[in-house]
Amino acid sequence: AQSVTQLDSQVPVFEEAPVELRCNYSSSVSVYLFWYVQYPNQGLQLLLKYLSGSTLVESINGFEAEFNKSQTSFHLRKPSVHISDTAEYFCAVTPIAGGSYIPTFGRGTSLIVHP
């Protein structure tokens, strides 16, 4: 079984400041990792993913996340946030082995960007 822990339920930050949203996971098998963003009253949009290769993955809108196997973490970072980044962010893992490939989501972190 897998579990995902997003340590911060809410992260307030001022515009143009850097931000890090933390995600830790536990799993008995190897996993793929994902970050999703959800704007109010909308579904989830894939922000970025780690499947294999370079442990640092980037999105088109300036977010990046680094897979750290030893620390079982996949923290999301952005060097300079915008008001439009205000949203709910979910970290998720999907087991590679086992057959079901059912994803497990964290509880979400609400990023609030203040002007």
Added chain:
Amino acid sequence: GAVVSQHPSWVICKSGTSVKIECRSLDFQATTMFWYRQFPKQSLMLMATSNEGSKATYEQGVEKDKFLINHASLTLSTLTVTSAHPEDSSFYICSARPGTYEQYFGPGTRLTVT
């Protein structure tokens, strides 16, 4: 690419009636579709997993006779909330998976039962 639609986007119904929500993958075929329920300020709760042509697999605690799921084709899955009650009011989100790992989410359906 990888667009998933849901219809309706919001619905209000009276207690005791049934409501059907459609989930369509518009530009890919989905071998698997998921149905989630999301309460305000909370994460997604997986309700069931459906594979085209077979019965859905429901998560523990989800009443399969109340939440009927049909995955009739590789691009369409429906969730029917039967005999809806106010406690069924929620945000329902579907997702579709074309392969093994990645999934693409619909925009969600807001159900309000009065």
